[in-house]
Amino acid sequence: MALVDAILVRSHGPRRGSFDRAIVYLRETADGQATTVSYALPDRARIVTPDGRWTLCTKDAVSCSAPDGSSAPAPAESRTSCDLLLRALDAITLQPLERLAGARHLDEDELELTTRNGERWILEHDPAAHAALALRGPSIAVRFLEHHDSGRTRIPLVVEVEGLGVRRLYFVDTGVEFGEQVFAPPGSAGDGARTVVVGGEARLARPRLLTVDAGRWLMAKDPGDWAGRMRLFRAAGERLAPLGYGNGGDPFLLTDELGDWFVVPFVALVAEAPAVALEDGERDVPVESHRVASVDAAPGAWDARIAGAGAALESFAKERGVRITGPRRIALNLLGADPSADASAASSLPMRVSVPIAKGD
Secondary structure, X not given: OHXXXXXXXXXXXXXXXXXXXXXXXEEOOOOOOOEEEEXXXXXXXXXXXXXXXXXXXXXXXXXXXXXXXOEEEOXXXXXXXXXXXXXXXXXXXXXXXXXXXXXXXXXXXXXXXXXOOOOEEEEEEEOOOOEEEEXXXXXXXXXXXXXXXXXXXXXXXXXXXXXXXXXXXXXXXXXXXXXXXXXXXXXXXXXXXXXXXXXOOOEOOOOEEEXXXXXXXXXXXXXXXXXXXXXXXXXXXXXXXXXXXXXXXOOEEEEEOOEEEEEXXXXXXXXXXXXXXXXXXXXXXXXXXXEEEEEEOOOOOHHHHHXXXXXXXXXXXHHHOOOEXXXXXXXXXXXOOOOOOOOOHHHHOOEEEEEEEOOOO
């Protein structure tokens, strides 16, 4: 159904199809400690509480950590808690809409959805904004209370889940290719105890070819430190949004023949958005749709992250027979963390390094 598709596009944008395998932080309050959930829907999750204790949920079993960090039998309520969390994440990330088999209007702002496996869901939505407001289905109901709206994606920040209560969310990354050891308890063949769940060995960094949508870049001279970069990032949003522009992707660093740049991609959300008033040294560069080779960088020291990703991209380009035609773009997700406040964040924040490739390759 076109309306359901429009809601998914508005909600997940270019990240659509990647929310069924993700890493998310969950908090009960805005300043509360985060529980880290690495999950692969429909039936796998590793839940790590702030004190380092973990619960592992798979289709066949649930285990948890003993005080010494080894695997221990899980209490019966752990199965129920894990199942509830997985059902909640399924609804929060709108996976029932991805499984759509049929839909009918119950009201102007309410749809009855039937999925391919025969489940019945009720979706409340904002017809003007194509925004999901609530989703109710078999044994779970979610109400969306607050979102981060970038203009291209509308990602939930605060939700109320039946049986769980209010939770604040921050998606660290989506579309994660977890190694099987992430969901293996200590002592098993996989031995997940030594697996770094967030951004480390659990991720399989594989270069791939991606298409970048047409848009524009606001390019400012790179100040060379995270305090200056974060000021530019926040100021760009404050300047662009009132003019009718939205986020065109994660900000990135780029070095070309004119110098070092901090780049904020943006797109017009209205038909005739006015020109952007440029400050001293800035550039407003239109960018056509084009293809890039891209890879997720492993955590670690800043220079080592970039060097490792760059080497992987060069090898990938040779293997695929494509030509790299421009400088590296070092993109970071800065919405959920501030490297100027936490110097260690730059070593662990999701980083994606990309290079443009020649047309026709």
